[in-house]
Structures are given as C-alpha cells and as structure tokens.
Amino acid sequence: MRRVGLLRRGGDRAIEAGNGDLEHLIRTFNEMLDRLEAENSASSALALAAQEGERQRISRELHDEIGQSLTVALLSLKRVVDRAPDDLREESLVAQEAVRASLEEVRLVAQRLRPGVLADLGLRSALTSLGTEFSRSSGIPVAWELDDELRELSGEVELVLYRIAQEALTNVARHAHATRVDFSLTSSTKGLTLRIRDDGQGGDLREGAGIRGMRERALPIGAELTITARPSGGTDVRLVVPGVEARS
Numbered sequence: 001m002r003r004v005g006l007l008r009r010g011g012d013r014a015i016e017a018g019n020g021d022l023e024h025l026i027r028t029f030n031e032m033l034d035r036l037e038a039e040n041s042a043s044s045a046l047a048l049a050a051q052e053g054e055r056q057r058i059s060r061e062l063h064d065e066i067g068q069s070l071t072v073a074l075l076s077l078k079r080v081v082d083r084a085p086d087d088l089r090e091e092s093l094v095a096q097e098a099v100r101a102s103l104e105e106v107r108l109v110a111q112r113l114r115p116g117v118l119a120d121l122g123l124r125s126a127l128t129s130l131g132t133e134f135s136r137s138s139g140i141p142v143a144w145e146l147d148d149e150l151r152e153l154s155g156e157v158e159l160v161l162y163r164i165a166q167e168a169l170t171n172v173a174r175h176a177h178a179t180r181v182d183f184s185l186t187s188s189t190k191g192l193t194l195r196i197r198d199d200g201q202g203g204d205l206r207e208g209a210g211i212r213g214m215r216e217r218a219l220p221i222g223a224e225l226t227i228t229a230r231p232s233g234g235t236d237v238r239l240v241v242p243g244v245e246a247r248s
C-alpha cells in the first residue's frame with residue numbers, strides 16, 4: 001500500500017494469496033487500484049486535452065492578433081526609416097529593430113505553444129526542428145538516430161512524443177550542464193522507443209511539475225516512462241510506446 005502511486009501503470013499489486021476473507025480483501029483491494037488507475041488516467045487525458053486546446057487558442061491569438069499588429073507596425077516603420085531625416089534615422093532604425101525582434105519572439109512563443117510543424121510536416125521534422133532550436137539556444141549539439149521506417153502514428157501519440165521530448169530537452173538545457181545529447185526514436189518488437197540521453201551532471205531527480213507532466217502524458221497512451229541516472233553520469237529519459245512496431 002505504501003508503494004502505490006497512480007502515475008505508474010500496473011504498479012505493484014498485492015499477491016492474491018491466503019484464504020477466505022483475507023484473499024477476498026486482497027482481490028478487492030487490487031481491483032480498486034485497477035479502477036483508480038483507469039479513472040486517473042482518463043481524467044489526466046481530459047485535463048491534457050483541455051490544456052492543449054487552450055494552448056492552441058493562445059497561440060492562434062498571439063500569431064493572428066499581436067503578430068499581425070506588429071507586422072503592420074514594422075511595415076510602417078520601414079517607410080519611416082526610408083524617409084526619415086538624418087537626425088532621426090538612427091532612432092527609427094532602433095525602433096524598427098525592436099519591433100522586428102518582438103515579432104520574432106511572438107512567433108517563437110506561438111510555435112512553442114502549438115507545434116504546428118507537427119501537423120504540417122510530421123513528427124520527424126517537428127522533432128528535428130525542436131532539436132535544432134535546442135542546440136541553437138543552448139549550444140549543445142544533438143546526435144540523432146531516427147528510424148527510417150516509422151509507422152503512421154496517431155496524432156495523440158505524436159503529440160505525447162513531441163511534448164515529452166520538449167520537456168526532456170528543456171531539462172537538459174536547464175539542469176544538466178551537458179556537452180552532448182543523444183536523441184533517438186527507434187522501433188523494435190517492444191514498441192516505439194523515444195530516448196533522450198545527456199552527459200551532464202545527472203544526480204537524483206526530485207520530480208517536479210515537468211516530470212510529473214511527462215508521466216501524465218505517457219499514461220493515457222499506455223506508454224512507459226523511465227528516467228534514470230546513467231552510470232557514466234548524465235540522465236537517461238526513455239519512453240516506450242508498446243504496440244507500435246516497425247513495419248515488416
């Protein structure tokens with residue numbers, strides 16, 4: 001009973017032994033755990049779907065509203081710069097640059113909120129662009145291994161893979177002090193495995209909102225998440241999605 005945690009699917013169950021009342025009690029207890037796990041997983045899925053919907057809405061508004069007004073401002077500033085008298089030229093260039101930078105920022109935030117690339121270009125490109133953006137901002141190179149033959153995945157599974165990769169990379173950038181990252185997405189008879197390994201300081205993980213979020217995402221698609229410290233130092237994040245084998 002002490003070891004039970006609802007974020008680990010099919011976790012420990014009491015052994016159904018003993019006789020009479022005791023066996024009955026153990027069985028009922030195990031059944032209760034199964035039910036709680038299923039209910040917890042379903043409500044996590046609902047909450048996450050609501051959260052994704054909200055993110056899409058915010059992303060769209062950022063892009064369509066603020067992005068549009070900044071674009072208009074940028075275009076007007078361009079005309080101002082072109083016709084500005086010499087003593088105002090410098091200042092109007094600074095203003096133009098500031099607006100351009102904000103526009104870029106808004107685009108990045110909107111993109112992070114809604115992985116549009118996922119829908120447009122598919123999982124492979126979405127993950128690669130996530131990695132490129134990670135390397136650009138952190139200076140840490142990523143070594144890739146992506147199976148050529150990935151089966152068609154459902155949108156739900158793709159989003160889970162994307163969000164977990166996103167959080168794992170964010171954690172590397174924030175906490176690991178790593179010099180390289182190995183990123184792989186491979187399929188085997190066990191299923192599809194997403195793996196993000198860094199060579200940073202590792203250490204024990206006090207699971208915060210980020211890792212909790214990863215577990216909550218893994219649960220509804222029946223995937224198993226393990227995060228371990230590597231013997232050589234660094235952290236190893238692995239997600240196995242069963243039932244998604246390589247094409248034969």
Ligand SMILES: Nc1ncnc2c1ncn2[C@@H]1O[C@H](COP(=O)(O)OP(=O)(O)O)[C@@H](O)[C@H]1O
Nearest residue numbers: 171172175176202205206207208209210211235
């Ligand atoms: N790749 C990593 N390398 C080193 N420490 C990590 C790594 N990932 C996570 N951690 C540790 O685990 C903790 C919990 O991570 P997380 O749940 O994502 O919360 P947060 O990132 O908000 O701190 C982090 O605060 C950090 O100490």
Ligand SMILES: [Mg+2]
Nearest residue numbers: 170171210211
């Ligand atoms: Mg985190």
